[in-house]
Amino acid sequence: MNSLSRRRFLKISGASIAAASALTSMNSVVKGAQKVSEKTGKSVKGIQKIPTYCSMCFWKCSAIGYVRDGKLWKVEGNPIDPLSAGRLCPRGTGGVGAHYDPDRLKYPLLRKGKRGEEKWVQVTWDEAFEFIAKKMKNIKSQYGAESMGFFSHGIGGGFIKHLLKAYGTRNIAAPSFDQCLGPRDTAFEITYGDVIGGPERTDIENAKCIVLLGSHLGENMHNTQVQEFSKAVENHASIIVVDPRLSTAATKAKFYLPIKPGTDLALLLTWMNVLISENLYDKDYIEKYAFGFEQLKAEVSQYTPEWAYPVTGIKPELIRETAREMARYKPSTLVHPGRHSVWYGDDTQRGRALAIMSALLGNWGRKGGLINQDVFDVPSYPYPEYPKPKRENADNPNRKYPFGGAEGYTTGLREATLTGKPYPIKGWFVYGTNLLYSLPNMQETIDAMQKLDLLVVIDVVPSEIAGYADVVLPESIYLERYDELFAPYFKQPFVSLRQPVIAPPHDQKPGWWIAKKLGEKLGLQKYFPWKDVEEYLDTRLKMAGLSLKEMKEKGVALGEKPPLYFEEGWEPEFDTPTGKIELYSTHLDELGYDPIPKFTKHEEPQPGYFRLLFGRAPMHSFSRTQTNRLLTNVMDENEVWINADVAKRFELKSGDYIKLKNQDGIVSNRIKVKATERIRTDCVYIVHGFGHNSRMLKGAYHKGASDSRLITKYKVDPLMGGTGMNINFVTFETEA
Numbered sequence: 045m046n047s048l049s050r051r052r053f054l055k056i057s058g059a060s061i062a063a064a065s066a067l068t069s070m071n072s073v074v075k076g077a078q079k080v081s082e083k084t085g086k087s088v089k090g091i092q093k094i095p096t097y098c099s100m101c102f103w104k105c106s107a108i109g110y111v112r113d114g115k116l117w118k119v120e121g122n123p124i125d126p127l128s129a130g131r132l133c134p135r136g137t138g139g140v141g142a143h144y145d146p147d148r149l150k151y152p153l154l155r156k157g158k159r160g161e162e163k164w165v166q167v168t169w170d171e172a173f174e175f176i177a178k179k180m181k182n183i184k185s186q187y188g189a190e191s192m193g194f195f196s197h198g199i200g201g202g203f204i205k206h207l208l209k210a211y212g213t214r215n216i217a218a219p220s221f222d223q224c225l226g227p228r229d230t231a232f233e234i235t236y237g238d239v240i241g242g243p244e245r246t247d248i249e250n251a252k253c254i255v256l257l258g259s260h261l262g263e264n265m266h267n268t269q270v271q272e273f274s275k276a277v278e279n280h281a282s283i284i285v286v287d288p289r290l291s292t293a294a295t296k297a298k299f300y301l302p303i304k305p306g307t308d309l310a311l312l313l314t315w316m317n318v319l320i321s322e323n324l325y326d327k328d329y330i331e332k333y334a335f336g337f338e339q340l341k342a343e344v345s346q347y348t349p350e351w352a353y354p355v356t357g358i359k360p361e362l363i364r365e366t367a368r369e370m371a372r373y374k375p376s377t378l379v380h381p382g383r384h385s386v387w388y389g390d391d392t393q394r395g396r397a398l399a400i401m402s403a404l405l406g407n408w409g410r411k412g413g414l415i416n417q418d419v420f421d422v423p424s425y426p427y428p429e430y431p432k433p434k435r436e437n438a439d440n441p442n443r444k445y446p447f448g449g450a451e452g453y454t455t456g457l458r459e460a461t462l463t464g465k466p467y468p469i470k471g472w473f474v475y476g477t478n479l480l481y482s483l484p485n486m487q488e489t490i491d492a493m494q495k496l497d498l499l500v501v502i503d504v505v506p507s508e509i510a511g512y513a514d515v516v517l518p519e520s521i522y523l524e525r526y527d528e529l530f531a532p533y534f535k536q537p538f539v540s541l542r543q544p545v546i547a548p549p550h551d552q553k554p555g556w557w558i559a560k561k562l563g564e565k566l567g568l569q570k571y572f573p574w575k576d577v578e579e580y581l582d583t584r585l586k587m588a589g590l591s592l593k594e595m596k597e598k599g600v601a602l603g604e605k606p607p608l609y610f611e612e613g614w615e616p617e618f619d620t621p622t623g624k625i626e627l628y629s630t631h632l633d634e635l636g637y638d639p640i641p642k643f644t645k646h647e648e649p650q651p652g653y654f655r656l657l658f659g660r661a662p663m664h665s666f667s668r669t670q671t672n673r674l675l676t677n678v679m680d681e682n683e684v685w686i687n688a689d690v691a692k693r694f695e696l697k698s699g700d701y702i703k704l705k706n707q708d709g710i711v712s713n714r715i716k717v718k719a720t721e722r723i724r725t726d727c728v729y730i731v732h733g734f735g736h737n738s739r740m741l742k743g744a745y746h747k748g749a750s751d752s753r754l755i756t757k758y759k760v761d762p763l764m765g766g767t768g769m770n771i772n773f774v775t776f777e778t779e780a
């Protein structure tokens with residue numbers, strides 16, 4: 045497999061180059077995008093290099109935008125950036141295509157027809173703000189400020205969030221928790237008293253053995269993770285991949301475990317059984333730092349490899365061999381905690397099992413394991429205090445989900461809107477999240493929206509969610525605006541600046557400007573004391589001993605590196621009830637949940653049906669890049685991966701177009717078949733984000749099929765409210 049895998053890997057890295065050359069051809073075809081200096085009104089000659097940070101996904105690599113003769117030319121990595129080390133992923137390079145996207149929203153729109161009819165009139169920004177402010181004032185006086193909800197994803201939403209907090213609501217939610225990493229972080233918080241966070245605290249580059257469950261690095265293109273993973277592969281780290289599909293990462297693996305979907309928890313518990321029964325775990329570490337080992341030992345004694353074989357489909361010898369392999373390299377064996385972890389509804393418990401595995405291998409706080417991170421402290425702007433909401437948040441009444449996200453959960457807010465309980469939600473602000481494609485069960489979202497008095501969507505293209513809005517506000521893209529400073533927890537703390545590289549081509553405006561102008565219309569001026577965003581940023585940067593002037597030149601400032609490992613002086617401190625790593629969770633026990641994870645079976649497909657799995661493609665992000673012509677030059681539709689034998693049985697071959705029909709009779713757009721040995725017979729796989737149905741997305745309309753449409757069923761995690769979405773089944777409909 046090795047030579048094949050190397051080629052495949054080169055192919056993936058090559059996508060970056062493909063995007064770059066597509067970009068050159070793009071530039072030669074883009075006409076009428078001649079840029080002029082905002083200050084002088086003259087065309088700018090020569091090449092300008094302007095540091096900023098990327099927003100093609102939420103990893104936020106620092107980048108340098110190149111402007112040639114007044115036109116956006118290319119985007120490259122910023123060499124001093126600890127995240128990208130100067131190299132962007134294919135999507136980052138392709139960011140140029142977002143600026144030139146012909147499907148962009150150009151000016152504010154007011155709805156003409158019914159919600160969802162996509163009929164609009166063009167209005168001025170002032171008319172749009174007048175309309176919104178009037179409705180928001182009505183909602184406040186009739187229902188209370190908490191009756192406004194805010195959905196957002198990404199750092200760009202920061203100023204709008206500030207506006208809504210100033211207005212008086214805290215009903216704020218993002219799909220990056222309940223539809224993404226929530227269960228994982230909840231599990232690590234329960235076990236270690238600390239989260240994994242993003243960028244993840246994974247020391248991939250120093251790991252000697254890497255275990256990936258799902259986590260399809262190489263298709264999942266989170267830059268730092270992929271770069272470190274390639275380094276680890278070059279250094280001959282032993283790779284173990286568990287995936288029902290032979291992912292790109294799996295082609296690099298020494299051990300590939302084609303697990304039956306939904307049974308990872310069984311495998312993890314069985315690995316623990318082997319580590320403990322064969323005395324392979326890190327005894328000193330467990331004695332020193334962990335709580336509940338005896339209970340764990342007793343609990344997992346039932347999960348033998350022979351028990352696991354029929355459950356997971358993985359042979360007992362292979363389970364033993366891989367457990368021994370992990371033990372051989374401990375503590376530098378990294379069981380990757382994953383990121384997109386909302387799979388089956390018991391995801392926090394699966395996350396707990398991952399966390400416990402890490403403890404048995406002694407890898408928290410150790411080289412090649414889960415390491416310490418620190419943050420470049422940039423104080424917040426000294427705003428006046430926000431008004432206190434009069435009612436508790438509507439999304440998680442009485443803390444039904446005891447570990448629900450600190451800032452609310454998405455489907456809870458949707459449910460409150462639908463039911464009017466615990467109180468009516470009458471307005472939504474939606475920033476940078478295509479809720480119809482990011483939340484499960486699209487119809488519930490549509491029904492909820494029909495209950496609203498006001499729906500405002502801030503987007504860059506006419507996304508599906510924008511199609512339902514009363515007012516659509518066109519934002520300038522990330523290369524055309526300032527945003528909040530980015531200062532995450534990372535092994536090398538840093539702060540980075542986003543600044544405009546190029547002016548927006550039409551009447552698009554940045555989030556900060558929208559927030560301030562609307563704030564003024566709402567009488568909330570005191571929350572916007574700064575003249576403009578430059579003053580705001582400079583104030584914050586000065587408090588951190590920096591300045592906007594120097595940040596505009598460098599883009600990134602580095603902070604002081606913390607000790608990464610216990611050996612380097614990172615203090616082992618666990619903020620749990622026992623002050624130890626809780627193999628046995630006292631907190632879960634107290635709340636009446638399983639203190640040690642237990643395996644439960646998940647529903648299986650009916651005959652003729654296949655579990656619908658989904659994931660990423662290297663050159664696209666979610667449902668947000670399918671109109672970017674640079675990226676669609678490389679991939680403009682998704683395919684459905686079907687096991688070759690299954691395809692034969694259904695008389696399907698690669699290249700045929702079919703439709704997918706789910707268990708509830710929902711039928712997808714047409715999608716191309718990829719008949720392959722690289723997937724199990726009980727599931728199919730598609731890349732998320734395709735299959736757009738908004739007519740205004742001309743470049744993406746009806747290209748490929750949408751997983752989101754087929755995800756009508758979801759299972760809510762009782763601990764934190766995350767929505768398990770891998771529980772839908774599809775069958776095939778041929779075109780004839």
Ligand SMILES: Nc1nc2c(c(=O)[nH]1)N[C@H]1C(S)=C(S)[C@@H](COP(=O)(O)OP(=O)(O)OC[C@H]3O[C@@H](n4cnc5c(=O)[nH]c(N)nc54)[C@H](O)[C@@H]3O)O[C@H]1N2
Pocket residue numbers: 101102224225257258259260261263264265266286287288289291303304305306307308382383384385387657658659660661662663664665666729770
């Ligand atoms: N190019 C690109 N990269 C991205 C993104 C993007 O949009 N585009 N998005 C980013 C974001 S926000 C996230 S959260 C991550 C998501 O990326 P990951 O966290 O890596 O996502 P997963 O859901 O773990 O991975 C999907 C993989 O899980 C496998 N899988 C499905 N079901 C099972 C199962 O039951 N067991 C096992 N073991 N495997 C299973 C699928 O076959 C697929 O290979 O990607 C990030 N990186």
Ligand SMILES: Nc1nc2c(c(=O)[nH]1)N[C@H]1C(S)=C(S)[C@@H](COP(=O)(O)OP(=O)(O)OC[C@H]3O[C@@H](n4cnc5c(=O)[nH]c(N)nc54)[C@H](O)[C@@H]3O)O[C@H]1N2
Pocket residue numbers: 099197200219220223224225384475476477478479481482483484502503504505507508519520521522658659665666667668669732751752755769
């Ligand atoms: N079915 C299904 N659902 C999923 C997932 C999945 O794999 N399958 N993945 C889950 C995960 S891991 C995550 S993190 C979430 C992601 O969920 P979302 O962040 O909601 O992802 P998108 O669907 O890409 O929606 C992003 C929207 O922001 C708009 N946008 C892009 N750039 C800008 C900008 O600069 N400003 C503004 N205002 N808008 C902008 C885009 O046009 C698009 O409409 O989805 C989750 N939901």
Ligand code: SF4
Pocket residue numbers: 098099100101102103104105128131132133134135136137265266267268
């Ligand atoms: S990982 Fe890629 S798309 Fe995401 S921020 Fe970095 S360069 Fe941009």
Ligand SMILES: [Mo]
Pocket residue numbers: 220223224225383384
């Ligand atoms: Mo995510």
